[in-house]
Amino acid sequence: MLTHCPNCRQALSFTSEQVARLEQALAQLTPGKQLALKCPHCRGTINLDAAGTVPSAAGAAPSPPSAVGRVQPPPPPNLDWLAAGLFDTEEKVEDIPMALVLHQHDGQRQQIGEALEAVGYQVFMVETVADAIERMRFVNFACVVFDIELEGPLEQSVFHRHMCRLSMDRRRYIYYILIGKTLHTLYNLQALAYSANLTVNTADLRHFDVILRKAIPMYEELFGPVLEELSVYGKQ
Incomplete structure (x- = not known):
């Protein structure tokens, strides 16, 4: 399984559900075809063969003598996926949405991370405001x-x-969650007053995955059509 992006070299992590979907998509590849993914860090394209590995650059044309000693630019991207229409099929591997958690390092932070991963997020943990920003x-x-x-x-x-x-244009696409001892879980009026999308009381974090499964679909049902219309009219 792919562990690092071949472009930016940063580590990649997948949930068990994402691994299963990736393996299914690889199993459906026809001979000679490749699966194209996007790195969540650098947004570069990652091409995988049917074995789930990054193909080598074997067969590439050698550099001309005049280019010896110079820094060579990377080759143009592989566009096999474009002709195949891979990203227009139901078997596609979606970009993994990323979640940022600003919380002190304790057991509650682990609960938050596990709940977010359970609903499909790739989680990044930070402990300081400066690091988060x-x-x-x-x-x-x-x-x-x-x-x-x-x-x-x-x-x-x-x-x-x-x-x-x-x-x-950035804020409307971020699901902003506030967690604290004085907050009321799933209290939409309080979330609205704080310019957030969801409030969760610290005592309810043991049920955080259930709260997310209830709150996120409600948010998408309410605001999904609005965001689509904004996108159509170029108001992203």
């Missing part, structure tokens, strides 16, 4: 989970202020 500069996270106990009163929180000030 820095990661968000380069990665478009589909979900952000923030423990409001990290910075005291929410109205004074640097990270919460950062989330509230994000441009809407």
Whole structure:
């Protein structure tokens, strides 16, 4: 199984469900064809053969003598997947949505991570506000989970202020979850007041996966059509 992106060399992790879907897609490849994936880190294309490995560059044309000693650019991308229409079929391997968790390192953080992975997210854990904001500069996270106990009163929180000030072309595609002892689980009015999508009381984290399975479909049912219309009219 692929463990690192061949382009940016960063580690890749998959849930058991994603591994099963990947293996199914590889089993359906016809001889000579390759499966194209996108790296969640660098967004580069990763081509896999039927064995689940990255094909070697055997057979590539040698560099001309005048190019000896120079830094050679990478070859153009393989577009076999484009002609095959792989990404238009039900057997496609979807881009893995990524979730950022800003929470102190404890058992609760592990519960949060396991619940997010159970519903299909690739999880990145951070413990400081600075690290969280820095990661968000380069990665478009589909979900952000923030423990409001990290910075005291929410109205004074640097990270919460950062989330509230994000441009809407980014913010509307982030499912923002607040976790804290003073919050009420699945209380939509409280989430709306805090410019979040979901609030969860710390005492209910043992049921976090069930809460996500209930809340996320409700959110998609309510806002999915709106986001689609915005996309059609170029208001992303």
